[in-house]
Amino acid sequence: MLNIKPTTGPHTTENLSIGGIMRQVIYALIPATLFGLYLFGWPAINLFLITLFSALFFEYFCLKLADKPALPALKDSSALLTAWLLAMSLPPWAPWWVGVIGAGMAIILGKQVYGGLGQNLFNPAMLARVALLISFPLELTTWANVAPWLSETAPDFKTGLHITFMGLDTIDGSTGATVLGYVKTELSQKHPLSVSLADIYNANNAWLGFMRGSLSETSAILLILGGGWLLFKKIITWHIPLSIIVSVALISAVFHTLNPEIYLSPSVHLSSGALMCAAFFIATDYVTSPNTPVGQLIFGSACGLLIFTIRTWGGYPEGAAFAILLMNAFTPLIDHYVKPRIYGRDRQRRPLEL
Amino acid sequence: MISLMQSFRIRGGVHPDPKKTATTDLSIASDFPLPKKLYIPLQQHVGKPAEPVVRVGDYVYKGQLLAHSQGMISAPVHAPSSGVVTDIADYPAPHPSALPIRTVFMETDGKDAWQLLQTPTDPFALSAEEISLRVGAAGVVGMGGATFPAAVKLNLGRKNKISTLLINGGECEPYLTCDDRLMQESADGIIDGIRIMLHGMETPQAIVGIEDNKPAAFRAMKKAAADYRQIEVRQVPTHYPMGWDRQLIRYLTGKEVPADGRATDVGVLMHNVATAYAIHHAIRHNRPLVDRVVTIAGGAAVSPGNVWVPIGTLISELLDYCRVDRARMARLVMGGPMMGDALPIAELPVVKATSGILALTQDEITRGSEQACIRCARCISACPAGLLPVDMANRIRSNQLEAAVDIGLKDCISCGSCSYVCPSNIPLVHYFKYAAGELAARQQAQHKTEQTKKLIDERNKRIERIEKQKAEEAARELAAKVAKYTADQAEQVI
Numbered sequence: 001m002l003n004i005k006p007t008t009g010p011h012t013t014e015n016l017s018i019g020g021i022m023r024q025v026i027y028a029l030i031p032a033t034l035f036g037l038y039l040f041g042w043p044a045i046n047l048f049l050i051t052l053f054s055a056l057f058f059e060y061f062c063l064k065l066a067d068k069p070a071l072p073a074l075k076d077s078s079a080l081l082t083a084w085l086l087a088m089s090l091p092p093w094a095p096w097w098v099g100v101i102g103a104g105m106a107i108i109l110g111k112q113v114y115g116g117l118g119q120n121l122f123n124p125a126m127l128a129r130v131a132l133l134i135s136f137p138l139e140l141t142t143w144a145n146v147a148p149w150l151s152e153t154a155p156d157f158k159t160g161l162h163i164t165f166m167g168l169d170t171i172d173g174s175t176g177a178t179v180l181g182y183v184k185t186e187l188s189q190k191h192p193l194s195v196s197l198a199d200i201y202n203a204n205n206a207w208l209g210f211m212r213g214s215l216s217e218t219s220a221i222l223l224i225l226g227g228g229w230l231l232f233k234k235i236i237t238w239h240i241p242l243s244i245i246v247s248v249a250l251i252s253a254v255f256h257t258l259n260p261e262i263y264l265s266p267s268v269h270l271s272s273g274a275l276m277c278a279a280f281f282i283a284t285d286y287v288t289s290p291n292t293p294v295g296q297l298i299f300g301s302a303c304g305l306l307i308f309t310i311r312t313w314g315g316y317p318e319g320a321a322f323a324i325l326l327m328n329a330f331t332p333l334i335d336h337y338v339k340p341r342i343y344g345r346d347r348q349r350r351p352l353e354l
Numbered sequence: 355m356i357s358l359m360q361s362f363r364i365r366g367g368v369h370p371d372p373k374k375t376a377t378t379d380l381s382i383a384s385d386f387p388l389p390k391k392l393y394i395p396l397q398q399h400v401g402k403p404a405e406p407v408v409r410v411g412d413y414v415y416k417g418q419l420l421a422h423s424q425g426m427i428s429a430p431v432h433a434p435s436s437g438v439v440t441d442i443a444d445y446p447a448p449h450p451s452a453l454p455i456r457t458v459f460m461e462t463d464g465k466d467a468w469q470l471l472q473t474p475t476d477p478f479a480l481s482a483e484e485i486s487l488r489v490g491a492a493g494v495v496g497m498g499g500a501t502f503p504a505a506v507k508l509n510l511g512r513k514n515k516i517s518t519l520l521i522n523g524g525e526c527e528p529y530l531t532c533d534d535r536l537m538q539e540s541a542d543g544i545i546d547g548i549r550i551m552l553h554g555m556e557t558p559q560a561i562v563g564i565e566d567n568k569p570a571a572f573r574a575m576k577k578a579a580a581d582y583r584q585i586e587v588r589q590v591p592t593h594y595p596m597g598w599d600r601q602l603i604r605y606l607t608g609k610e611v612p613a614d615g616r617a618t619d620v621g622v623l624m625h626n627v628a629t630a631y632a633i634h635h636a637i638r639h640n641r642p643l644v645d646r647v648v649t650i651a652g653g654a655a656v657s658p659g660n661v662w663v664p665i666g667t668l669i670s671e672l673l674d675y676c677r678v679d680r681a682r683m684a685r686l687v688m689g690g691p692m693m694g695d696a697l698p699i700a701e702l703p704v705v706k707a708t709s710g711i712l713a714l715t716q717d718e719i720t721r722g723s724e725q726a727c728i729r730c731a732r733c734i735s736a737c738p739a740g741l742l743p744v745d746m747a748n749r750i751r752s753n754q755l756e757a758a759v760d761i762g763l764k765d766c767i768s769c770g771s772c773s774y775v776c777p778s779n780i781p782l783v784h785y786f787k788y789a790a791g792e793l794a795a796r797q798q799a800q801h802k803t804e805q806t807k808k809l810i811d812e813r814n815k816r817i818e819r820i821e822k823q824k825a826e827e828a829a830r831e832l833a834a835k836v837a838k839y840t841a842d843q844a845e846q847v848i
Binding site for chain 2: 008009012013014016116286339341343352
């Protein structure tokens with residue numbers, strides 16, 4: 001019968017929930033994730049699961065501590081997604097504690113200390129990624145060779161456990177540098193790109209993802225596919241991904257034309273899976289990106305500029321995480337200055353003149 | 355190309371499930387049994403309530419004046435059927451509060467006898483002023499739900515010499531099909547009403563905008579308007595809130611009404627299709643507004659449809675007519691589901707603004723529990739007014755109402771698009787309505803304080819003045835005494 005409690009319209013609503021959105025993002029990540037787990041085998045699976053379960057534990061722990069109901073928050077899958085994105089960005093054979101500490105930093109320092117979901121200034125996964133990189137540079141820059149399932153080099157379950165829990169020390173020759181890392185080192189020794197790229201870069205493998213890199217960020221193609229799904233499902237809009245990709249492509253094209261021996265081509269930049277992951281999945285995080293389309297275009301273009309700058313002249317070969325964190329800090333400022341024009345008013349919010 | 359240019363003129367908005375199929379192909383029922391009792395509120399319009407001219411016990415014919423309009427902005431009320439006035443007293447209004455307002459109670463005699471009608475006149479032989487007068491006297495108000503007196507608007511249009519009359523056939527609210535059916539069945543009458551309005555406002559042209567999910571209505575209107583070059587019938591995209599007058603004005607004319615202005619400032623004026631039809635009846639047939647088409651729909655209505663209903667009919671009787679399953683009805687809404695009002699009881703009268711009665715089931719209204727805002731900005735892209743609903747709600751939540759006004763609270767039209775899309779189920783419109791009410795209350799309190807202060811100040815000044823006068827008088831008396839004494843002394847010396 002009738003409910004006497006006063007309510008206002010609308011009396012109907014779109015069938016969408018936070019959990020629904022988070023799960024769509026996870027679905028979009030599945031192809032790239034499965035591919036990464038296939039490439040790097042048991043140690044990667046171990047690390048992936050450890051990171052996920054640690055994040056859920058930390059989320060539960062924080063909510064209990066804050067005396068908030070834990071189950072609804074766990075059900076919205078936001079902690080799961082954060083951990084998923086973090087795990088994807090880790091070196092695939094990193095030891096177990098990297099996943100645990102990373103998940104702890106992402107959930108506790110990246111999210112819950114700010115007051116939980118929706119309150120954080122920085123993307124939790126990237127915050128943890130960068131904190132790990134600075135704290136444990138060796139573990140975070142040890143890149144396993146591609147060792148697909150059923151191949152000769154693939155570690156079996158037991159070896160996988162050893163790598164995850166005892167470390168890599170007994171296994172020689174199973175690691176190397178990423179494309180961006182290798183050319184950066186070579187450039188520092190004055191070796192031109194035409195020589196160093198020939199050693200390590202194969203365009204097809206790079207786009208498909210058959211190369212050293214983060215756990216599930218090697219395949220640009222699969223990440224683009226997932227991003228396309230999110231666009232199709234209207235979970236994200238095109239503004240941030242496109243502005244990042246276009247700005248990286250344009251800036252790198254200009255410098256590459258000026259000196260192809262020092263500056264990487266747009267194709268090498270774009271085929272790095274980390275860039276696509278950042279463009280479609282990380283920079284588009286609702287909480288830490290601007291609210292308006294124009295703001296998002298500014299945010300994305302600046303992210304692209306920073307990614308190129310850090311990759312080219314910075315101390316680290318990959319700049320996506322740093323670039324996004326830096327721009328996260330600017331999000332409130334962008335939102336303060338970039339606002340939609342109110343109907344019937346000019347940008348200064350004065351009524352329109354006739 | 356033109357349509358692409360025009361689509362840039364639509365901002366924000368949402369695409370709710372139209373849910374119109376249940377009623378859009380059914381003819382408007384005209385066999386609704388005449389209710390035994392009618393409850394006719396004296397305020398069914400924006401402005402001052404009407405003043406009764408009948409007395410308890412009077413016999414009235416259908417269409418006879420019950421109460422005349424008062425003041426500049428008001429509208430009269432007429433008897434929806436013939437019968438006896440049994441009381442003039444307070445009765446709950448069809449409003450979420452169901453607070454009582456002055457209402458004429460009638461017992462119908464079943465004859466439904468019209469008062470003796472004047473012979474119809476040729477509207478185009480009447481002067482423009484006469485058209486406005488007659489429309490006003492017929493009690494016609496904006497039938498789209500705004501209920502602004504139509505005659506006042508006609509006068510505004512004439513005085514401002516507007517260039518185009520816009521007719522709103524958008525009907526963008528889900529479920530509602532009353533305008534759609536009216537256009538399908540009575541397009542000739544509507545077009546005639548539009549011609550009369552053009553004559554009454556001395557306006558050269560009219561554009562009718564109809565959402566493209568009503569092809570039958572569009573065809574019927576196009577056909578009816580074929581002989582009149584001054585009336586153009588256009589399709590507009592199906593896009594809530596297309597029926598917001600300012601959205602439709604911008605879409606059809608490219609002009610934007612200033613925030614502090616009226617539509618007439620950009621040379622246009624908008625009326626609803628049902629208003630045009632009511633005006634057609636008022637002028638052609640001398641029939642005041644005594645009934646209207648109401649859509650009865652919603653999951654709990656077993657036989658939904660559109661019905662011609664006398665004003666003053668209790669909603670509960672309509673529910674019975676459309677066989678609404680009361681046990682399944684979780685919410686009763688007057689109007690559409692986006693902006694309509696939830697009614698606490700069904701024993702409330704149908705008024706001139708009642709476009710729809712929705713008997714919604716629990717499934718139709720269920721919202722998940724409110725969750726944290728994830729700043730997804732869906733509310734911002736959905737807002738047709740270009741506001742920041744999430745920021746306004748945050749400010750209201752922390753009781754910074756003035757800060758919410760600074761970023762545009764007063765430009766909110768309560769269309770509900772933001773709440774509709776919010777994945778966290780935050781009742782944004784609720785916040786905005788609360789803030790608007792609270793601000794009005796504070797302003798009133800402030801006004802009261804100022805008045806009190808003014809009165810106290812005046813009283814203090816008065817007291818001061820009186821005391822000053824007294825002191826002056828005392829001083830004068832003293833001076834007189836002194837003078838007298840000095841004079842006496844002087845006399846004695848002499």
